[in-house]
Amino acid sequence: MKITLEYIENLSSDTKTFWFKKPPNFSYIAGQFIELYLPHKADDRGQKRWFTLSSAPSNDLISITTKVINKPSSFKNTLNKLQPGDEIEMSDTMGDFVLPRNKDIPLVFVAGGIGITPFHSMLSELASKKQKRNITLIYAANDKESLVFENELAKNCKLLPLLSDPPKDWTGLSGKLSADRIINLVDIKNSTRVYLSGPEKMVEAITRDLKTKVNPENVITDYFPGYNSL
Ligand SMILES: Cc1cc2nc3c(=O)[nH]c(=O)nc-3n(C[C@H](O)[C@H](O)[C@H](O)COP(=O)(O)OP(=O)(O)OC[C@H]3O[C@@H](n4cnc5c(N)ncnc54)[C@H](O)[C@@H]3O)c2cc1C
Numbered sequence: 001m002k003i004t005l006e007y008i009e010n011l012s013s014d015t016k017t018f019w020f021k022k023p024p025n026f027s028y029i030a031g032q033f034i035e036l037y038l039p040h041k042a043d044d045r046g047q048k049r050w051f052t053l054s055s056a057p058s059n060d061l062i063s064i065t066t067k068v069i070n071k072p073s074s075f076k077n078t079l080n081k082l083q084p085g086d087e088i089e090m091s092d093t094m095g096d097f098v099l100p101r102n103k104d105i106p107l108v109f110v111a112g113g114i115g116i117t118p119f120h121s122m123l124s125e126l127a128s129k130k131q132k133r134n135i136t137l138i139y140a141a142n143d144k145e146s147l148v149f150e151n152e153l154a155k156n157c158k159l160l161p162l163l164s165d166p167p168k169d170w171t172g173l174s175g176k177l178s179a180d181r182i183i184n185l186v187d188i189k190n191s192t193r194v195y196l197s198g199p200e201k202m203v204e205a206i207t208r209d210l211k212t213k214v215n216p217e218n219v220i221t222d223y224f225p226g227y228n229s230l
Contacts, residue, residue: 001026002087006061008080011148015114017054017065018079020090028057028093030125031118031222035091036064036079043074045226052117052222053093056124065117065148067227097195097222098122099133105193108186109137109157110206112177112198113146113230118222119197120149123156136186138162140177140198142230144170160185164230177202179209193218199227 003020010016028034033052040047051064068080082088099107099122109119119137126133135157141147143165153159162173162181175181188194194214196203203223211219 001090001092003062003090005082005084005086005088007084008082011065012145014067014069015065015146015148016068016080017063018082019055019061019063022060022062026062028053028062029098030057030121031098032093032095033097033118034064034093037089037091038075038078040074040078045073045075047075049075049226050224052095052121054117054120056121056128058125058128065114065120067114073226095222097197097220099126100193103131103133105191106134106189107136108182108188108192108194109135110177110182110194110196110198111137111139112196112202113141114227115196115198115203115222115224116149116153117197119195120153123153127152127156136160138177138182138185140164140230143167146230177206179206179213182206182210183213188214190215191218193220195220195222197222198224199229200225201228202230 001023006019008016008018033050035050037048054065055063068076097118111119137157138160140162147161166174200223203221207221
């Protein structure tokens with residue numbers, strides 16, 4: 001289906017949200033993803049990318065949030081040059097990295113950098129429905145500027161920001177994210193569901209370790225290829 005760009009919102013020096021008009025009769029579940037197709041003279045990574053919808057399903061617009069770094073791929077370069085009113089092609093939504101139906105299950109969300117996008121969608125949707133759940137979010141990033149959405153997330157969950165490169169006046173957590181760090185920060189009961197989202201290598205390494213320490217059936221993952229680090 002075609003979607004039309006409404007506007008681009010800068011969240012930090014390298015992170016942007018691209019807001020599009022919602023196509024008629026389009027619906028999705030918070031946490032799901034789509035594929036975007038941008039015809040252009042592409043580098044070896046091609047003309048398509050997966051993106052989580054970072055918006056809340058109840059929002060009138062739909063959004064993706066991504067990093068556009070200094071020397072981006074040809075895809076990100078083309079995406080970044082889109083103008084309001086431009087149309088691009090989007091697939092149907094996919095994915096089961098979504099909230100459990102049972103509202104009483106305690107949840108631990110673990111985000112590495114841009115892996116925050118599905119949690120932003122879920123927490124924004126819960127806020128718009130005025131639904132309270134027991135959610136702790138460990139949000140790991142390199143530096144303070146990379147903690148996009150921090151203020152709005154803090155309203156809807158217990159937020160534990162963790163920086164690997166904190167500023168001098170930082171009062172939050174610092175250091176590296178690991179399975180042991182997660183277990184030390186939150187009380188993971190047998191019923192607790194742990195959701196991990198972030199760069200592929202980070203999620204894979206932490207998941208492998210975490211599944212040996214908590215009920216592996218309650219560890220749910222979503223990982224983003226293409227990023228080498230947070
Ligand atoms: C289910 C799913 C959901 C996802 N959701 C999101 C999301 O919400 N937000 C998001 O940002 N991403 C998401 N991704 C990842 C997304 O699809 C891209 O893989 C990612 O954004 C990297 O984009 P890029 O390849 O354009 O690289 P860039 O973002 O441009 O660059 C990332 C790194 O790759 C290097 N690089 C760029 N081009 C090349 C090249 N041609 N050859 C070698 N190295 C290169 C850059 O120098 C940089 O270090 C998701 C992926 C999946 C599978």
